[in-house]
Amino acid sequence: MGLFGAKTSSTQPRVIGVASGKGGVGKTSIAVALATIFAEEGKRTLLLDADMGLANSQILLGCSIPRHMGHVLEGKSSLEEILVQVRPLLHLVPGASGVKSLGALDEQTTHHIIRAFSSLERPVDVMIVDIAAGISPSVLTFLKACQQQVVVMKDEFSSIADAYGLVKVLAEDLSLSSMALVPNGVESQLAGERLHANFSKVCERFFGEGIRLGGVVHQDSWIGEAQRRQQPLTTLAPSSRALLDIKALAHRLYGTKLGPLSGDTQFFFERQITGTVLA
Ligand SMILES: Nc1ncnc2c1ncn2[C@@H]1O[C@H](COP(=O)(O)OP(=O)(O)OP(=O)(O)O)[C@@H](O)[C@H]1O
Ligand SMILES: [Mg+2]
Numbered sequence: 001m002g003l004f005g006a007k008t009s010s011t012q013p014r015v016i017g018v019a020s021g022k023g024g025v026g027k028t029s030i031a032v033a034l035a036t037i038f039a040e041e042g043k044r045t046l047l048l049d050a051d052m053g054l055a056n057s058q059i060l061l062g063c064s065i066p067r068h069m070g071h072v073l074e075g076k077s078s079l080e081e082i083l084v085q086v087r088p089l090l091h092l093v094p095g096a097s098g099v100k101s102l103g104a105l106d107e108q109t110t111h112h113i114i115r116a117f118s119s120l121e122r123p124v125d126v127m128i129v130d131i132a133a134g135i136s137p138s139v140l141t142f143l144k145a146c147q148q149q150v151v152v153m154k155d156e157f158s159s160i161a162d163a164y165g166l167v168k169v170l171a172e173d174l175s176l177s178s179m180a181l182v183p184n185g186v187e188s189q190l191a192g193e194r195l196h197a198n199f200s201k202v203c204e205r206f207f208g209e210g211i212r213l214g215g216v217v218h219q220d221s222w223i224g225e226a227q228r229r230q231q232p233l234t235t236l237a238p239s240s241r242a243l244l245d246i247k248a249l250a251h252r253l254y255g256t257k258l259g260p261l262s263g264d265t266q267f268f269f270e271r272q273i274t275g276t277v278l279a
Contacts, residue, residue: 012274013046013124015267016253017146021162023133025154026184027051029223031130032060033246036232038254039090043125047086049095050113050142051132052105058094061086062230070096072116073109079116105138114145117267126254127267134162135169143170144264147272148253149179150214155186155195164202171207178259180214182249192216212256215249217242 018031035047049057058065063084071077083091131142143149153163181199183192200210220242226233233243266272
């Protein structure tokens with residue numbers, strides 16, 4: 001890799017948002033697993049807990065957080081100061097657990113959080129953003145600030161309908177090529193692929209383009225066990241079905257070529273621009 005190639009990979013983070021229409025479908029489980037997988041594979045990784053109301057990535061990772069995003073918003077801490085090192089290459093950016101007023105962020109505050117990342121000086125290869133469910137303005141702003149959007153969905157009517165609702169509003173501003181669908185908690189690979197094929201067909205009909213299959217994640221009791229024991233799947237059950245599935249998802253996401261930057265506020269905007277110029 002040439003000088004510019006090396007510089008680009010150390011300065012231009014790939015930012016992946018994990019979202020869903022309906023809540024409780026596995027976003028946090030998948031976001032935490034993705035972050036630990038990337039870190040184990042040698043990538044300098046940040047996990048941003050952007051589900052401010054019910055921040056729970058730190059619970060899954062079993063770490064305590066002295067400070068959180070609320071302190072950054074109040075001007076009491078810098079972003080660097082609230083980072084919690086979880087693994088040699090993994091840092092958590094804690095949301096604001098228990099701070100009610102941050103439950104539904106207004107747009108201005110959301111932009112403030114996104115822009116705060118411009119002040120970080122540490123090199124970052126990947127950032128995973130665990131985003132609240134739904135289609136509130138803050139959710140949409142966070143998602144558009146990411147370069148890739150993972151839409152997690154279960155095989156239930158309300159989950160499918162709400163995932164469709166989310167993709168529909170995102171498609172007003174983003175190309176479906178930056179999104180990836182993840183059927184989660186399915187009984188078989190085939191069931192997941194069918195779910196994706198049907199969903200993508202509807203997207204093709206209404207938006208003129210299909211949605212990529214990020215990967216199928218099987219129903220696996222190790223996910224609940226990891227939550228109960230507050231240990232990531234990578235250490236608790238490295239050969240579990242769910243972890244193998246999420247590894248395949250991680251590799252597919254990382255292997256996807258990124259499109260041009262959208263016009264929305266981006267995480268690490270300056271670095272993304274520099275990377276684009278140098279690439
Ligand atoms: N593939 C799976 N197999 C078995 N259980 C799963 C799977 N994915 C998620 N779960 C379980 O589903 C529940 C919800 O998961 P999780 O908290 O990750 O969802 P979420 O989308 O982040 O929820 P919220 O919208 O409340 O933030 C948890 O109890 C988790 O253990
Ligand atoms: Mg969650």
